[in-house]
Amino acid sequence: MSLDFTPVHRNLHTKVTFLGLEFEDLILVLALAALMNLAAHFANDNAHLFGMPLNVFMEFVVPVLAVPFLILFKYGRPRGYLTDLFRSFLAARAWCAAESDSELREPYLTEDEV
Template sequence: MTPVHRNLHTKVTFLGLEFEDLILVLALAAVMNLLAHFVNGNAHVFGIPLNVFMEFIVPALAVPFLILFKYGRPRGYLTDLVRSFFAPKAWCALERDSELTQPYVVEEEE
């Protein structure tokens, strides 16, 4: 007999976020890092230089926002939400196709 662990189906999370969410936070940090290089070096926010604020504080604030945003939602919600923005929209299957001008099926007359 081999013992089977009961925690095989547990969710893997870090700071309450899934792996995909942490990838989003890292991507936000990279974008903020790029934007910080285009900002004037003398700008300050709350006494912190703006480039440091954008590189570290904004992604750190994104983690609690994502935790609150995803509260009560199923696993993979953020990935499905992003996919829904980029997926083609099909509103109704009965609607006539505006790009299809020729009949798709041609019936032969006898």
């Protein structure tokens, strides 16, 4: 009795990208499109930019231009770079422990207490 072999695909560690961007980057482009849609509603209805209405430009052209910008911005950087960049902006700042405290005017311990 012979064994039956089933082919196993070994590409589980490949990066999933669309237009050279990761999933998180495409979420950023969709969020930019939503923000531009909101901004377009606050603009004047008669405003034009490059011969097209401003709301059409902001809703469609700006997110489409964001894709090549993100591709160039992320060129040569590791996977998840944009997520780590945003986390570094939102993280609490760690300052030098050797710096003197601006709020503390008196030392914790004095020579008399020791």
